[in-house]
Amino acid sequence: MTNAIAEAADQDVVFVIGSNTTENHPVIGSLIRQSHKKGGKIIVVEPRRIPLCRDADVFLQIKPGTNVALLNGLMNVIISEGLQDQKYIDERTEGYAELVEMVKDYTPEVVAEICNIDAEDLKKAARLYAKADKAGIYYAMGITQHITGTEGVMSVSNLALLCGKIGKYGCGVNPLRGQNNVQGACDMGCLPADYPAYQKVFKDEVREKFEKAWGVKLPSKPGLTVTEIMNAVEEGKVRGLYIMGENPMMSDPDLAHVEKALKKCELLVVQDIFLTETAALADVVLPGSSFAEKDGTFTNTERRVQRIRKAIKPVGDSHADFEILSDIMAALGYGNSFRTASEVFDEIAKVAPSYAGMSYERLENGGIQWPCPTKDHPGTPILHVGKFSRGERALFKPAPYRPSAEAPDAEYPMIFTTGRILYHYHTSTMTGRVQGLMNISGHSYVDINPADAAKLDVVSGDKVRVTSRRGSLVVDAKVTDTVAEGVLFMPFHFTDGPANVLTNTVIDTTAKIPELKVCAARIEKA
Amino acid sequence: MLNVTIDGIKLQVPEGTTILQAAESVGVEIPTLCYLKDLTPEASCRMCLVEIEGMPKLFTACSTPVAEGNVIFTKSEKVIAARRSVLDLILSTHNADCFSCAKNGECQLQNLCYEYGVEKTSFAGVKNNYPIDDSNEFFTYNPQQCILCQRCVQVCQNLHGEAVIGVVNRGFKARVSTPFQNLLKSSNCVSCGNCVSVCPVGALLPKSKERFRSFETKKVHTTCTYCGVGCQLDLIVKDDKVVGAQPLYGPANKGLMCVKGKFGYNFINHKDRLTKPLIRKDGELVEAEWSEAITYIADKIKAIKAESGPDALAGLSSARCSNEDNYVFQKMMRAAIGTNNVDHCARL
Known part of the structure; x- marks a missing residue:
């Protein structure tokens, strides 16, 4: 997030796109509703009628996969009605002319057709957002999990820049990260081309710095991403895979393909707290520890580094994860090992400039938002104030709309989309073991519109078979108008109907993110 | 000023x-x-x-x-006397059965009555006999303990934003309830438990698998392990076991939490937890000692690296784990193994 979470409760307009906020980031959802109570408006752009629509002033129920067209349409209206922040554009941006040229084709009528919405609602949303003083855009995987994920993010950024809403309180571009420490895992350099704090592995001066810090020669070639690793394993190019706290056998697209790859692996090490679907395939399983059993830090979606503290001893003979890794490093002949979490954090602060000013002592009072470059720096609640990371001016990145990889056809006539629900978390290894949560929601299902259900002669609770080009599942039907006609939604949490059996592995070529939000499917009574 | x-x-x-x-x-x-x-x-x-x-x-x-x-x-004397009367009046409709109340020891009404020397009520007030609503999966509401302070109503309506509960009836018959006085289970309640977290007495209580008194527990300030909001909370620990969670007023969560953070902690001490390293022998995963498992892994990694180079190895780290775990993970892949083949589930 460019801005702080607390600002969500103090907005003139909240613009939510591709995020089911009250279910997946419930407390931010509550803050948005607080803002609404104080008179703030809410715009929701979503393929589903999510709970936040109850409070929304404008709800645009778009066809899945058409975010970029929608955002270009908003910019078209804003520019044609002269609602852009010209002063901000002139002083703080470049590439505006190209943006104007690109969005001019996206008239409300054209966009209404692509997105299957009302052109008047589009205009209303554009005016509300552009005219507001404090207006933040909040998005999640509904923007990113498409082959056009990168373009989706660029379009969000273009819209915010066009209205002068980056680098200001109550505004910004605010991705809501789905996991407790996904921000931190990225910050720490668990990315194939990045050392901690996004320092690039292929830059000589950066590599030299880390070679000095770590006392070894380091590789200069960027590594492989998750999806590429799975392919390389299947091709025999990657022979050994170490997986810590992940469950690709539930979370990755096309599970049949993942299983084939993992079974081919010569050495599969899985370090986790439960025997997950992935761990069950491993050659060695190591018992890690949960957040309650170790000291450390998480970095939340607003870049705030906060402490976790050891509340109980590790369960059984499990060990804190960094200790296990430290032991492996020692066994591999790499000398230095870490004994405490704060020792590790101190090394992080030495090599990661955005964390340089932090220490456990400083984190005692409410955490610190990076960048925090020095010991006396208070942290940075709002990014890009007065200056961008690339310099004085931000660059518009005009992105034309491209349709999703799979369009419905005669054989697979429905659009299939996936997501999470309030009562479960990711692959449900944790929430699946909480009886109350399982009592409320314990089985997989598919949401289907009443009109589509009537055609199949299906009512809620009936078994239906959902089939895509990758696989086929039988689950309960849930008849609901939260999805539009022609659209199916399935949560990906459940082992008794894992949605990712059906999803498409096609990826965004820049960010390598799979298109989990759209594929074509067929549904029939089982 | x-x-x-x-x-x-x-x-x-x-x-x-x-x-x-x-x-x-x-x-x-x-x-x-x-x-x-x-x-x-x-x-x-x-x-x-x-x-x-x-x-x-x-x-x-x-x-x-x-x-x-x-x-x-x-x-002042006048103030103290007035507060005593207030407590006396509140007690007149409160079922002060502290022995059997799970809130005993951290009940704010009990603490204030002790502080102000109010031992029992001097009014023969009408006590309601509304039944306990235990239909929710995670908490119970006992109208006989309720002092109608309306903290729960305020939190539900104005902070959480669901507006599921309100006060129905007047006078001695008043109680907190849902529209049409249905059971909580049949309402729009999403079980966030913020009402339970703010209840000053034992009217709204979590359904805990463990029985404990507050003085038997310790509280450990930490960050929630679920989504990316980073809610601050106290884990409540008894005998080295997590038995509860209570939101704190953190910079992001402002005292609020969701159903997973508040009630989803029983996985921590779950019987399915992995407690020993496992190594596959003859197709089966069997228990092993740490030293054996670490040596096994290191030997295999060394062999693959010697035959096919470091890029024949790859690692997937975790958005679930701490910064410290993740830092050491990528350092292991890069410095100890020698490959940049390290990624995690940010895209999933």
Whole structure:
């Protein structure tokens, strides 16, 4: 997030796109509703009628996969009605002319057709957002999990820049990260081309710095991403895979393909707290520890580094994860090992400039938002104030709309989309073991519109078979108008109907993110 | 700025500051039961009554703004007597069966009655006999313990934003309920438990698998392990086991939490937890010692690296784990193995 979470409760307009906020980031959802109570408006752009629509002033129920067209349409209206922040554009941006040229084709009528919405609602949303003083855009995987994920993010950024809403309180571009420490895992350099704090592995001066810090020669070639690793394993190019706290056998697209790859692996090490679907395939399983059993830090979606503290001893003979890794490093002949979490954090602060000013002592009072470059720096609640990371001016990145990889056809006539629900978390290894949560929601299902259900002669609770080009599942039907006609939604949490059996592995070529939000499917009574 | 004197302490406060806020700013504690930060004062419990010099009646500190020149007494005889009466009245409809109440030891009403020497009520008030609603998966509501402070109603309506509960009926018949007085299970309640977290007495109680008294537990301040909001909470620990969770007023969560963070902690001590390393032998995963497992892994990694180079190895780290775990993971891949083949589930 460019801005702080607390600002969500103090907005003139909240613009939510591709995020089911009250279910997946419930407390931010509550803050948005607080803002609404104080008179703030809410715009929701979503393929589903999510709970936040109850409070929304404008709800645009778009066809899945058409975010970029929608955002270009908003910019078209804003520019044609002269609602852009010209002063901000002139002083703080470049590439505006190209943006104007690109969005001019996206008239409300054209966009209404692509997105299957009302052109008047589009205009209303554009005016509300552009005219507001404090207006933040909040998005999640509904923007990113498409082959056009990168373009989706660029379009969000273009819209915010066009209205002068980056680098200001109550505004910004605010991705809501789905996991407790996904921000931190990225910050720490668990990315194939990045050392901690996004320092690039292929830059000589950066590599030299880390070679000095770590006392070894380091590789200069960027590594492989998750999806590429799975392919390389299947091709025999990657022979050994170490997986810590992940469950690709539930979370990755096309599970049949993942299983084939993992079974081919010569050495599969899985370090986790439960025997997950992935761990069950491993050659060695190591018992890690949960957040309650170790000291450390998480970095939340607003870049705030906060402490976790050891509340109980590790369960059984499990060990804190960094200790296990430290032991492996020692066994591999790499000398230095870490004994405490704060020792590790101190090394992080030495090599990661955005964390340089932090220490456990400083984190005692409410955490610190990076960048925090020095010991006396208070942290940075709002990014890009007065200056961008690339310099004085931000660059518009005009992105034309491209349709999703799979369009419905005669054989697979429905659009299939996936997501999470309030009562479960990711692959449900944790929430699946909480009886109350399982009592409320314990089985997989598919949401289907009443009109589509009537055609199949299906009512809620009936078994239906959902089939895509990758696989086929039988689950309960849930008849609901939260999805539009022609659209199916399935949560990906459940082992008794894992949605990712059906999803498409096609990826965004820049960010390598799979298109989990759209594929074509067929549904029939089982 | 306004000049005010509280218990002899002179201070200046901005216009609009309540007496309670002004007192807090100089460390003068005023007892409250219904007050919640971030909300319009309910002023229903009357515990925070204070005396203002020259005024005939007492004022609720939570809802009264300071006026220029106020001289305020928070512990005068008149104030203490009034607070005793308030507690006496609250007790008259409260089922003060503290022995069997799970809140015993951290009940704010019990603590205040002890502090003010109110042992039992002097009124023969009508006690309601509404049944306990235990239909929710995670908590119970007992109207007989409820003191109608309406903290739960305020949180549900104004902070969480669901507006599932409100006060129905009047007088002795009043209670907190859902529309049409249905069971919680049949309402729109999403079980966030924020009502339970703010209840000052034992009316709203978590359904805990363990029986414990607050004085048997310790609280450990930490960050929630579920989504990316980073809610701050106390884990409640008894005998090296997590038995509860209580939200704290963190910079992002402002005292709120969701159903997963509040009630989804039983996985921590679950019987399915992995407790020993496992190595596959003859197709089966069998228990092993740590030293054996570590040596096994290191030998295999070395062999693959010797035959096919470091890029024949790859690692997937975790957005679930801490920064420290992730830092050491990528350092292991890069410095100890020699490959940049390291990624995690950010895209999933």
